[in-house]
Amino acid sequence: MNRLYHYPISPFSRKVRLSLAEKKIEVELVEERYWEQDADFLLRNPAGKVPVLRMGSQTLSDSTAICEYLEDAYPTPALLPRGAEDRYEVRRLVAWFDDKFHQEVTSKLLGERMFRKVMGTGYPDSANVKAGAKAIKYHLDYMARLLDQRRWLAGNEMSLADFAAAAHLSCLDYISDVDWNRSEVVKDWYAKIKSRPAFRSLLADQVPGFPQPAHYADLDF
Amino acid sequence: MNRLYHYPISPFSRKVRLSLAEKKIEVELVEERYWEQDADFLLRNPAGKVPVLRMGSQTLSDSTAICEYLEDAYPTPALLPRGAEDRYEVRRLVAWFDDKFHQEVTSKLLGERMFRKVMGTGYPDSANVKAGAKAIKYHLDYMARLLDQRRWLAGNEMSLADFAAAAHLSCLDYISDVDWNRSEVVKDWYAKIKSRPAFRSLLADQVPGFPQPAHYADLDF
Structure with missing residues (x-):
């Protein structure tokens, strides 16, 4: 199973989640309090940031490099134009x-x-x-x-x-x-x-101590 | 003539200069004291940073986006592998x-x-x-x-x-x-x-007030 180490309210994690979902690549989401610099996490990603994507034997970091990789490896639907x-x-x-x-x-x-x-x-x-x-x-x-x-x-x-x-x-x-x-x-x-x-999973995010405001998940905001 | 608005000791400018030179794309270098936020420069690049590349009618900013563009538009020699x-x-x-x-x-x-x-x-x-x-x-x-x-x-x-x-x-x-x-x-x-x-032009850079150390341009450092 693919795994995305992320933090719910990280824009860089969200960009990758949107790309994955749009391309219908299933991932298990693992919440990572990356600032606590857990030793296992640092071993996966020496840059110490989220998101980190594990696909098969590969461990990918840096949200832009990940999104470019997804374009190269899973070109349909395309999120980059051709010219x-x-x-x-x-x-x-x-x-x-x-x-x-x-x-x-x-x-x-x-x-x-x-x-x-x-x-x-x-x-x-x-x-x-x-x-x-x-x-x-x-x-x-x-x-x-x-x-x-x-x-x-x-x-x-x-x-x-x-x-x-x-x-x-x-x-x-x-x-x-x-x-x-x-x-x-x-x-x-x-x-x-x-x-x-692709946006649904983002609208379901909850951060303890910060209740979701009513308009946040409302499609008619 | 293509123009690169740059600052000599900006690593982001240098990355683009190396890509351009390796691909044998000639550019006129225009030194830009970008932190002074000259109005003309901001018009060319609302992000207010160097490098900015002018090629024909196009004005390109962000060093990574520029390098990717150069790969797409001038693929030989390749600076990105294929897989x-x-x-x-x-x-x-x-x-x-x-x-x-x-x-x-x-x-x-x-x-x-x-x-x-x-x-x-x-x-x-x-x-x-x-x-x-x-x-x-x-x-x-x-x-x-x-x-x-x-x-x-x-x-x-x-x-x-x-x-x-x-x-x-x-x-x-x-x-x-x-x-x-x-x-x-x-x-x-x-x-x-x-x-x-491709590196030669970098070795010729001079910053007023900071004399080049002897080893800097020496190939046998």
């Missing part, structure tokens, strides 16, 4: 969300408001929370500009870029940090992706 | 150097000892420098373990993984922060990559 320029645009946006959005928004809101409590590293830094709350507006507006011209974020087909974005936003939505009223096109995009069967 | 598992190993190691090595080593040594001065952000934090000097040993040993079993870092062919690693190490070598005596296989690997024609 070099279209593929570039998907990869640019995956990096946009996993690097820039993560640094400016996810780490500042989710990192301060949830992970500090879960990891036991003190109280949220309010300057960070404020900076994250400000930055998410800019990012939602950027998404709106893209979605004004395209059906999905990177083009007219759904791709890894949508999964990367939805992975971050869904984590933030769990702590009610996304203002869905800011942009109708962004809300419509999220409603489309949220209603996919 | 899904071999490609995964290259991508895992690119991420290893660009994420983990960068965070634990490059940002702590180069960031503190050179970028602070260049950017005018104060004196080096000695705790960071100490942590970086300690972490690089672990990383050199990890490379030695890989190179004990393989001709190049990710397998028996040279790949983007070697360029990512050499991009970081060459920047650190400019400030004499790499102990090449720690591992013979790592030194041999670096000598091989350093002697490639």
Whole structure:
């Protein structure tokens, strides 16, 4: 059986979960409190992060390398388009969300408001929370500009870029940090992706100490 | 004419320069003091980072997305192998150097000892420098373990993984922060990559205020 070592509210784990589910690759989910640096886990993944995917005799780490591997090894359905320029645009946006959005928004809101409590590293830094709350507006507006011209974020087909974005936003939505009223096109995009069967397992996630808000799993939010 | 907006001692810029040179794609190099957030530069790249590659009407950002694009659009010579598992190993190691090595080593040594001065952000934090000097040993040993079993870092062919690693190490070598005596296989690997024609432009880099050390451009270091 394939196994994914993950953490429910990790956007990087969620991006891989969405790819696996979309490609109908079954995995057993194993929750990993990766920051506790369990020796067995470090042996599987010297980088010490989630997600880690075990498939047969292989142990795969790094969410982007895993998603590229899944594209190479399980090409249907494709989450990367065919042309070099279209593929570039998907990869640019995956990096946009996993690097820039993560640094400016996810780490500042989710990192301060949830992970500090879960990891036991003190109280949220309010300057960070404020900076994250400000930055998410800019990012939602950027998404709106893209979605004004395209059906999905990177083009007219759904791709890894949508999964990367939805992975971050869904984590933030769990702590009610996304203002869905800011942009109708962004809300419509999220409603489309949220209603996919691949999304179901994310909507069932529960983090102890953080009850799921009512709108989180509601397809008509 | 193609243009690469770069900064000489940026490992991400260097990785792209190596890929371009290996594929014999000519570019004009334009030095970009990206931290000054020049308005024209931000227009080209809203992420505000180097490198940015202009090719024809296209403007490409994010070093990993650029390298993948170059593989897709200019496949010969290949810097990614063909099999899904071999490609995964290259991508895992690119991420290893660009994420983990960068965070634990490059940002702590180069960031503190050179970028602070260049950017005018104060004196080096000695705790960071100490942590970086300690972490690089672990990383050199990890490379030695890989190179004990393989001709190049990710397998028996040279790949983007070697360029990512050499991009970081060459920047650190400019400030004499790499102990090449720690591992013979790592030194041999670096000598091989350093002697490639693609590496020449990196060896000619000069940063004002930081004279090149004698061994830096010496192929027999």
